[in-house]
Amino acid sequence: MGLNKIKVKCYSGHTYAQRPESFFWQDKEHKISRIEQEWLEPGKRFFKVITEDEKRFQLCYNETQDQWWLINKGEEAI
Secondary structure: OEEEEEEEEEEOOOOOOOEEEEEEEOOEEEEEEEEEEEEEEOOEEEEEEEEOOOOEEEEEEEOOOOEEEEEEEOOEEO
16 A cells, blocks of 8 residues: 555635545646545544546545545555
């Protein structure tokens, strides 16, 4: 499993990183059309998302590091 540091545009209501809206990866902005799943682990928020071009990605916001990560296996996003 690989981690790639990314920049994310997100909706922040009562907390930061409430819902990702798009992210930048491989010199491209990927707009999120829907969130399939989201869950919390201590100090982290995870999102399994589908982009407008129907690709699946898993994103993680690490609250301690104040950093977003794209979680993938090799070159393919999951």
